[in-house]
Amino acid sequence: MWSLSEARAGAVAVAPMLIGVVPFGLVAGAAPVAGGLGGWAALGLSTIVFAGASQLAAAEVLADGGSALAAILVAWTINLRMVLYSASLAPYLSHERIGRRLGAAYLLTDQAYALSVARWASGGKPEVRLSFYLGAGIVLWAAWQAATIAGVLLGGAVPDDVPLDFAVPLVFLVLLVPVVTTRPAVAAAVFGGGGAVAGAELGAGPLSIVVGAAVGIAAGTVVDALGGRDRRTPGRVGP
Amino acid sequence: MSRVWLAIVVSGAGTYAMRASFLAAAHRLAHVPPGAARVLRQIPPAALAALVVPALVRPEGHLDLLQPRLLAGMVAALVAWRTRNVGVTLVLGMAMLVALEAVWG
8 A cells, every 4th residue: 555644754754864975875876987987887887886985996906807696795794784674674564465565675764764664663554564665765766866966076075074975874873772771772782883883803804894783683682582471472573 | 718707607696696595495495483573583684784784883884982973873873763654764864974073174
């Protein structure tokens, strides 16, 4: 069931995130051009890969003369966390037809994931979940493509005096804070953040995010299992 | 196909496969076993912290706790906790960072 009001809620929820996404998209457009790959490659990355950090990393490998395989492995590694997001969202969308789920998968990003899981965990009708997700996902997609095109045309003309890149972690911080209300969630966050930092310090590079997430998930699961009856009802994750 | 386009298309296909992985099988996940649900429940805090914390404590690619981004991030966390508002947190967090960077020199 399509719900215009939920789609609008998704669009409104994602709007502040564009403060961080648009400058990032400008860089995603400008960097491949600066690296000699051309504007079409930048647009190809933004539409076909549609995942900022991996686009920049793959473009850098290719611009430095690296092989296609090296660029592919870097991009895949950075995007491994999408498997976790997919697993986390799937139970909430089990009632949707396969075609819609496969369409929704294309729009899966950190932002669409984080907003949707927060919205869906707090209740609401299952039938309108996809509307919220698509409202957020489509706005984000359109902004990303527009920013990429602008980046291709403008080059590196992104203002340097305002640290706009800081908007990206701030947005995830706002979504993280209300989640860490139970002991397992605190453990997952502490070990997730600590694991990512440790992984990066030990040279895991682009793998460090997924390494950290895996460590955090393991820690949270252990604390949750040990916590017993005072935890939330087991199974309360999907519809 | 050129090296660049081969990389773009295969990167994108693999990334899409990762995005679709569990969503494609979601019809079998209508009733998640409690053990699996316990694991899935940890994904939001673990993944979000793995995105946020490195950006606050190693902004230049190495661990550094004495820099404006960590302090601005802590203030922003407090604001996020009190307001739950993305816009307010963004504005105050960025303003804090700009101010701290000016002071830090």
